[in-house]
Amino acid sequence: MxxxxxxxxxxxxxxxxxxxxxxxxxxxxxxxxxxxxxxxxxxxxxxxxxxxxxxxxxxxxxxxRHKLPKTYWAQVEGVPNEADLEPLRRGVDLGDFVTRPAALRLIDAPAGLWPRTPPIRFRASIPTAWIELTINEGKNRQVRRMTAKIGFPTLRLIRAAVGEWTLxxxxxxxxxxxxx
The missing domain is CATH 3.30.70.580 (Pseudouridine synthase I, catalytic domain, N-terminal subdomain)
Known part of the structure; x- marks a missing residue:
């Protein structure tokens, strides 16, 4: 076992x-x-x-190759709308590879979220939003690169699930x- x-x-x-x-x-x-x-x-x-x-x-x-889905919660700088997120649903060219289409949605801050130590940088003039993003690959810094590519850099990234296993x-x- x-x-x-x-x-x-x-x-x-x-x-x-x-x-x-x-x-x-x-x-x-x-x-x-x-x-x-x-x-x-x-x-x-x-x-x-x-x-x-x-x-x-x-x-x-x-x-x-086994394509286990990996679900992430990404706190991004700025507040994307559905049109901003659409390229991620189709797949984006990151230069060294094109991502597979991602499933994603805007979410509220995850329930029970713990404070990060050290905290992310806070800028009163720039709002943030949370995205739940599921991918079937996992290249180096992929989620961060994907959100940056569409103009919403990731400030905090939390993996919530891998396949059937959850946090x-x-x-x-x-x-x-x-x-x-």
Missing amino acids: ARLILFNKPYGVLSQFTPEGRWQGLRDHLSVPGVYAAGRLDADSEGLLILTDDGPLQSRIADP GALQPGEWMEQHV
């Missing part, structure tokens, strides 16, 4: 056990031997990181184990 860890990765933590420079590693939050991250989140992104001790399961979760009520640094 495989072990599966659902971890709410805080801001400033790498998706590896070893810390580097100013960033913490997973070992600063998890003391579960023999598990490895199935995919990654940048240090400046938060939310669901899945770890497992099962190599084939790790590959199935992380490999874009649920886990707070930053909390984790729960499942057996699959």
Whole structure:
């Protein structure tokens, strides 16, 4: 039976056990031997990181060929309208690749959202909005690059779900184990 860890990765933590420079590693939050991250989140992104001790399961979760949907909550600078979001629904050219179409919608700030440490920059003259975005790929800094491409840079990015697994009520640094 495989072990599966659902971890709410805080801001400033790498998706590896070893810390580097100013960033913490997973070992600063998890003391579960023999598990490895199935995919990654940048240090400046938060939310669901899945770890497992099962190599084939790790590959199935992380490999874009399996097209597991990944859902993110992105707080963006500015307030996009539906027409602004339409390019993301069709796919956008980021220079090195064209994204697959994304499912997305404007949302209110997610319920139960924890404060980020450090907080995002606040500018009274520039409003922000939240977008829920689901993609079936996950290239380096993809969501941030997508929102910037349409003129709404991401200020805060939280992964809420990967496939059937969700963040649920886990707070930053909390984790729960499942057996699959």
